[in-house]
Amino acid sequence: xxxxxxxxxxxxxxxxxxxxxxxxxxxxxxxxxxxxxxxxxxxxxxxxxxxxxxxxxxxxxxxxxxxxxxxxxxxxxxxxxxxxxxxxxxxxxxxxxxxxxxxxxxxx
Amino acid sequence: xxxxxxxxxxxxxxxxxxxxxxxxxxxxxxxxxxxxxxxxxxxxxxxxxxxxxxxxxxxxxxxxxxxxxxxxxxxxxxxxxxxxxxxxxxxxxxxxxxxxxxxxxxxxxxxxxxxxxxxxxxxxxxxxxxxxxxxxxxxxxxxxxxxxxxxxxxxxxxxxxxxxxxxxxxxxxxxxxxxxxxxxxxxxxxxxxxxxxxxxxxxxxxxxxxxxxxxxxxxxxxxxxxxxxxxxxxxxxxxxxxxxxxxxxxxxxxxxxxxxxxxxxxxxxxxxxxxxxxxxxxxxxxxxxxxxxxxxxxxxxxxxxxxxxxxxxxxxxxxxxxxxxxxxxxxxxxxxxxxxxxxxxxxxxxxxxxxxxxxxxxxxxxxxxxxxxxxxxxxxxxxxxxxxxxxxxxxxxxxxxxxxxxxxxxxxxxxxxxxxxxxxxxxxxxxxxxxxxxxxxxxxxxxxxxxxxxxxxxxxxxxxxxxxxxxxxxxxxxxxxxxxxxxxxxxxxxxxxxxxxxxxxxxxxxxxxxxxxxxxxxxxxxxxxxxxxxxxxxxx
Numbered sequence: 001x002x003x004x005x006x007x008x009x010x011x012x013x014x015x016x017x018x019x020x021x022x023x024x025x026x027x028x029x030x031x032x033x034x035x036x037x038x039x040x041x042x043x044x045x046x047x048x049x050x051x052x053x054x055x056x057x058x059x060x061x062x063x064x065x066x067x068x069x070x071x072x073x074x075x076x077x078x079x080x081x082x083x084x085x086x087x088x089x090x091x092x093x094x095x096x097x098x099x100x101x102x103x104x105x106x107x108x
Numbered sequence: 109x110x111x112x113x114x115x116x117x118x119x120x121x122x123x124x125x126x127x128x129x130x131x132x133x134x135x136x137x138x139x140x141x142x143x144x145x146x147x148x149x150x151x152x153x154x155x156x157x158x159x160x161x162x163x164x165x166x167x168x169x170x171x172x173x174x175x176x177x178x179x180x181x182x183x184x185x186x187x188x189x190x191x192x193x194x195x196x197x198x199x200x201x202x203x204x205x206x207x208x209x210x211x212x213x214x215x216x217x218x219x220x221x222x223x224x225x226x227x228x229x230x231x232x233x234x235x236x237x238x239x240x241x242x243x244x245x246x247x248x249x250x251x252x253x254x255x256x257x258x259x260x261x262x263x264x265x266x267x268x269x270x271x272x273x274x275x276x277x278x279x280x281x282x283x284x285x286x287x288x289x290x291x292x293x294x295x296x297x298x299x300x301x302x303x304x305x306x307x308x309x310x311x312x313x314x315x316x317x318x319x320x321x322x323x324x325x326x327x328x329x330x331x332x333x334x335x336x337x338x339x340x341x342x343x344x345x346x347x348x349x350x351x352x353x354x355x356x357x358x359x360x361x362x363x364x365x366x367x368x369x370x371x372x373x374x375x376x377x378x379x380x381x382x383x384x385x386x387x388x389x390x391x392x393x394x395x396x397x398x399x400x401x402x403x404x405x406x407x408x409x410x411x412x413x414x415x416x417x418x419x420x421x422x423x424x425x426x427x428x429x430x431x432x433x434x435x436x437x438x439x440x441x442x443x444x445x446x447x448x449x450x451x452x453x454x455x456x457x458x459x460x461x462x463x464x465x466x467x468x469x470x471x472x473x474x475x476x477x478x479x480x481x482x483x484x485x486x487x488x489x490x491x492x493x494x495x496x497x498x499x500x501x502x503x504x505x506x507x508x509x510x511x512x513x514x515x516x517x518x519x520x521x522x523x524x525x526x527x528x529x530x531x532x533x534x535x536x537x538x539x540x541x542x543x544x545x546x547x548x549x550x551x552x553x554x555x556x557x558x559x560x561x562x563x564x565x566x567x568x569x570x571x572x573x574x575x576x577x578x579x580x581x582x583x584x585x586x587x588x589x590x591x592x593x594x595x596x597x598x599x600x601x602x603x604x605x606x607x608x609x610x611x612x613x614x615x616x617x618x619x620x621x622x623x624x625x626x627x628x629x630x631x632x633x634x635x636x637x638x639x640x641x642x643x644x645x646x647x648x
Contacts, residue, residue: 009631011640011641012630012631012634012635012640012641015634015638015640016630016634021634021637021638024637024638025637028637032202032203033202035198035202036198036199036202036203039195039198039199039202040199043191043192043195043366043370044363044366046191047362047363047366048363049352050188050352050356050362050366051356051358051359051360051362051363052359054351054352054353055351057184057351057352058184058347058348058350058351058352059351060350062318064318064321064322065318065321065322065325065347065350066317066318066321066350067184067350067351069184069187069350069351069352070184070187070317070321070350073184073187073188073190073191073411074408074411076191076194076195077190077191077194077404077407077408078404080194080195080197080198080400080404081400081401081404083198084197084198084201084396084397084400084401085397087198087201087202087393088201088393088394088396088397091206091390091393092390092393096390099389099637099638099639102638102640103638103639103640
């Protein structure tokens with residue numbers, strides 16, 4: 001266990017110095033914050049409508065009883081699934097190979 | 109139909125589910141040898157299976173029975189729950205899931221305390237886990253009790269005791285392996301059952317949602333007219349189910365409730381624990397994608413089921429009294445709909461699935477509560493890491509029994525509450541205690557031991573006190589006339605209070621320990637981002 005920790009610590013120093021690690025942090029960080037912001041803005045925009053303008057969501061669309069709130073609500077559910085899918089796709093294609101190279105300590 | 113005596117098809121199907129899951133528990137018990145097996149199913153669950161198990165953990169009685177009943181009562185407002193419950197998942201994926209897997213082993217406290225002094229942070233985590241788990245358990249017990257009352261014609265009390273005993277058996281003997289499989293089976297059954305219900309509803313309306321909504325509005329309008337409203341007023345009441353209504357009256361309640369739902373998901377201990385059952389970060393990620401997909405699909409079904417219940421149940425003479433008012437059990441709209449759509453046999457199937465749903469969620473909750481006591485409090489704080497694996501499992505099993513007794517007693521005390529609402533309170537606690545602690549310990553270098561303990565405690569206690577002072581408990585349970593805290597959810601106050609306290613205390617913290625805490629961030633970050641040095645869920 002102690003030997004394991006020591007070798008981990010040595011590897012940590014290498015990783016910090018590795019430009020690929022910085023690249024990973026920068027790219028993944030930017031991507032995850034952007035996706036998080038999309039979700040937060042969409043959701044709290046919806047919540048703000050409920051808080052301040054209930055009438056807008058209750059307004060019927062297309063001449064029937066179906067209100068604007070229905071497509072908006074279902075749209076939010078689909079957006080959540082879509083954003084999750086986007087992240088997984090890019091993480092599998094781009095971030096995983098980068099992490100793997102770092103873990104293996106490959107030469108660039 | 110209520111109190112019409114036992115429903116034998118339902119009892120038979122439920123008995124079959126129980127027999128099958130107990131057989132799985134017996135099988136799992138033979139495979140549960142180490143601590144890693146008991147807490148994390150040995151870390152060998154695939155992303156797809158874990159995704160289903162997460163969905164199983166998440167699609168609780170609150171989702172199925174509570175939300176559909178909320179829609180049945182007031183229409184659109186129920187959808188607000190569904191959306192709030194779902195939008196937390198992308199946030200968990202983007203900010204937490206992979207980091208959790210890379211840093212932790214058995215409980216979320218492993219992650220929250222990674223670079224901090226162990227005893228204080230783990231003590232906080234254990235108490236906050238227990239608080240969240242208990243509120244969540246209440247909701248499930250109430251759902252189960254009502255269900256059995258309607259279904260088997262048994263008293264509420266018996267039902268609550270049956271759930272308590274069964275969940276104890278699953279967790280006690282089968283640990284995480286049995287719990288995971290119970291979740292997976294239940295998720296498949298629930299998704300299948302809800303799909304059939306939604307299809308049966310839609311087929312009546314030629315798969316036109318507009319036709320379904322129009323019929324629901326018509327039914328609600330007729331009901332309002334029957335209750336004595338003038339024509340205009342009745343039409344207005346009928347149409348009101350298509351938009352947000354009275355549930356979140358004021359802006360503060362709406363925003364606060366929205367925050368609790370979204371961020372609470374990211375602080376639920378039984379959900380976070382599921383990320384330790386997968387082998388690596390990639391599988392953790394895959395499991396969130398599957399979970400989000402299944403849960404989102406399920407919520408769309410719930411919406412159809414809720415409106416279907418208005419169309420079929422609220423117009424059915426079977427459920428109306430002489431004056432034309434609807435008489436159904438609270439929280440039971442989906443079950444009544446099954447009766448209206450497919451008669452006794454389908455009612456039996458849906459009830460058995462709903463009951464299975466509750467059992468599975470309760471098992472997951474109990475396991476996470478028990479792990480918090482055994483792994484965080486006992487092994488780390490009391491025994492200072494000297495406890496053997498078997499010893500830890502033994503403490504865990506004792507806790508399971510204690511939690512079961514507590515859940516039964518609380519279930520009896522809270523019989524009358526709306527279960528979806530009760531769950532939202534558990535979310536408020538999780539959003540105010542666990543979530544700020546986890547997020548800042550993962551992402552902010554300056555965070556210190558004192559900061560997270562102080563901030564987490566402030567958030568949790570404030571949420572708890574405001575909840576007790578809110579109408580749901582102060583008026584409904586304790587019987588006072590008005591509530592000192594008028595809003596639906598405490599999160600808008602308690603969550604920022606937690607973040608602010610963590611920040612302030614951390615910044616002011618000049619203790620030697622704070623130096624260690626801040627210095628530990630670099631290594632924590634590398635491990636959380638790359639998984640280098642991450643524990644497999646092995647026991648050594």
